[in-house]
Amino acid sequence: MSQNASLFSAKSTVKAADKDHRRKINFNISKYNAAVPAGKKQFEDLELARERAKNIKWRALESLDNQLEHFELAFTRRGGKVIWAEDAGQALAEILAICREKNCRSVVKSKSMVTEEIKLNEFLQENHIESVETDLGEYIQQLDGEPPYHIVTPAMHKSKEDVARLFYEKLDTPPNLTPGELTLVAREKLRKKYPAAEVGITGANFIIAETGSVAITENEGNARLSCSFPQTHIVVVGIEKVIPSLTDLALFWPLLATFGTGQQITVYNTILSGPRQPGEPDGPQEMYVILLDNGRTKLLANEKTRESLYCIRCGACLNACPVYKNIGGHAYGTTYSGPIGAVITPHLRELGEWKHLSYASSLCGNCTEVCAVKINIHELLLENRSEAVVAGLSGWGEKMAWKLWKQASLHRKWMNAGSQQMKNWMVNRAFKGWTAHRGDLDFAPQTFNQQWKEKHPG
Numbered sequence: 001m002s003q004n005a006s007l008f009s010a011k012s013t014v015k016a017a018d019k020d021h022r023r024k025i026n027f028n029i030s031k032y033n034a035a036v037p038a039g040k041k042q043f044e045d046l047e048l049a050r051e052r053a054k055n056i057k058w059r060a061l062e063s064l065d066n067q068l069e070h071f072e073l074a075f076t077r078r079g080g081k082v083i084w085a086e087d088a089g090q091a092l093a094e095i096l097a098i099c100r101e102k103n104c105r106s107v108v109k110s111k112s113m114v115t116e117e118i119k120l121n122e123f124l125q126e127n128h129i130e131s132v133e134t135d136l137g138e139y140i141q142q143l144d145g146e147p148p149y150h151i152v153t154p155a156m157h158k159s160k161e162d163v164a165r166l167f168y169e170k171l172d173t174p175p176n177l178t179p180g181e182l183t184l185v186a187r188e189k190l191r192k193k194y195p196a197a198e199v200g201i202t203g204a205n206f207i208i209a210e211t212g213s214v215a216i217t218e219n220e221g222n223a224r225l226s227c228s229f230p231q232t233h234i235v236v237v238g239i240e241k242v243i244p245s246l247t248d249l250a251l252f253w254p255l256l257a258t259f260g261t262g263q264q265i266t267v268y269n270t271i272l273s274g275p276r277q278p279g280e281p282d283g284p285q286e287m288y289v290i291l292l293d294n295g296r297t298k299l300l301a302n303e304k305t306r307e308s309l310y311c312i313r314c315g316a317c318l319n320a321c322p323v324y325k326n327i328g329g330h331a332y333g334t335t336y337s338g339p340i341g342a343v344i345t346p347h348l349r350e351l352g353e354w355k356h357l358s359y360a361s362s363l364c365g366n367c368t369e370v371c372a373v374k375i376n377i378h379e380l381l382l383e384n385r386s387e388a389v390v391a392g393l394s395g396w397g398e399k400m401a402w403k404l405w406k407q408a409s410l411h412r413k414w415m416n417a418g419s420q421q422m423k424n425w426m427v428n429r430a431f432k433g434w435t436a437h438r439g440d441l442d443f444a445p446q447t448f449n450q451q452w453k454e455k456h457p458g
Helices: 003-016 019-040 046-062 064-077 088-101 113-117 120-126 136-143 160-171 179-191 222-228 246-261 296-301 306-310 316-320 322-327 338-348 351-359 366-370 377-390 396-410 412-416 420-430 448-455
Strands: 081-085 106-109 130-133 199-202 206-208 213-218 232-238 268-272 286-292
Touching (some): 003 322, 019 246, 046 246, 046 306, 064 286, 081 088, 106 120, 106 222, 113 232, 120 130, 136 179, 206 246, 213 222, 213 246, 222 232, 222 268, 246 268, 296 306, 296 338, 306 377, 316 322, 316 366, 338 351, 338 366, 366 377, 412 448
Parallel strands (some): 106 130, 106 199
Antiparallel strands (some): 206 213
C-alpha cells in the first residue's frame, strides 16, 4: 500500500466516525439539495441541455490544439499575453518572474482550484510575496491553514460557530459574532488589500476560443476586484476549460449555477478580453493567461478517460457521493476530491500512488446521474481500476486472492465444498481485511447450485 493510500485510509477511518463532522456536512448538503431542484426548473428540457453541453465539450476537446491557438490569437490581438506551462513548476516560475518584474509585494487572489493544484500560495509565501485569498470561504480556510474542503464551497465543513471561533483567535473579534457580522469583518479586512496589491490572480471558469476571452463566474464580486484594481492581472487556467464560442456561455453559465449552488445564474458573471484598451478608464494595464497542462494531455491521450476533461467543476458529484459525505474532502489528500477527483487525480499525478481513490466508491452511479455534462464517472472509476491491474500495480496479496477466487469460481466442486461454518470462518476470520470496516458475512447453508440439484434431481 502506498503512503498516500495509508494516509487516506487513516483519515477516512477517523472522519467516518466523527458524528459532528457528519452533522455539519449533512446540514450544508441538505441546503444544496433543497435549492437545486428549483434551479433546474429554468430548463425546459434539462436532459437536452446536459447533452448539448457534453457535445460542446466533446467538440472542444477533440480539436483542443486548434481551439487553444484560436484563443491565443484573439487574446494577443487585444494586447494580452499567453504563456504555455507544461507543469506546475513552469507555471510557478512564470508567475514569479512577472511578480518580480512588477516589484510585487502583495497579491490578491480569487477562488481558483487550479492555483491550489500548483500550490501557488505556499510558493509565493516562500518567495516573500503576500498572497491573500479574497473569496470568503477561501479566506476562512487560509486563516485556518487548511486547503479547500470542497470544489465550490471551500469551508463547507465549518459551522458558523467554528468560523466565529476562528475569527476570534486570528482576528481578535468578539467570539459570538453572527454570520452577517463575520462577513462584514472579512470585507473590512479584504477591501484594504485590493488597492495595495500590485498583482491580481484569478482562475477562469471558461476560456472562449472565438473571442479570446476569459469568463469568470462568482457570487461575491471579489474576482472582479482582484482583476480590476491591480495593474497586472494573471489568469491561471487548465487547458481543458476552453469552449468554442461566446454563445456557449448561454448554456454553460446556467448549468454551472444550477448544479453548483441551485441558482438560476450566479450573481457576478464577467467576460474579460485582454488588458485595458485605449479610452477605457478601468482594468489592468497588463493581462497574462497561463495555459496549464500539468497532466491534462495524459488524460486527453487516453480515449476512455478523456471524457473526464468535460468537467465544469460544479461539485454536484461531491454532494451526491455517499463516500464523500462520510469522509469529507480533506481525507482524499488531493486538490480535487470526491468522484471526479478520484477519476482525474491518478492521471494528473501517478496511477500507482493514487489508484486507491478509484476504489473509494460504492459504484452506485449517483455521481453520473447528477453530472451537469453527463460524464460517466462511475464507469471511469472502473476504468482506472482496470488500468491499475493491467499495469501490474496490485499488491501480491490482492493478486493471490483473486487468483484463488477465480479458480474456485471455475470449479463448482470447490465452491460447494466445506460447511457454512468453515466458509464463514475463512472470510470473517482468516481474511481480516473484509471485516475491518464491515459486518461479518454469513453464507447460506447451501449454495444455489446445491439447492437446484435437490429440487431438480434429473
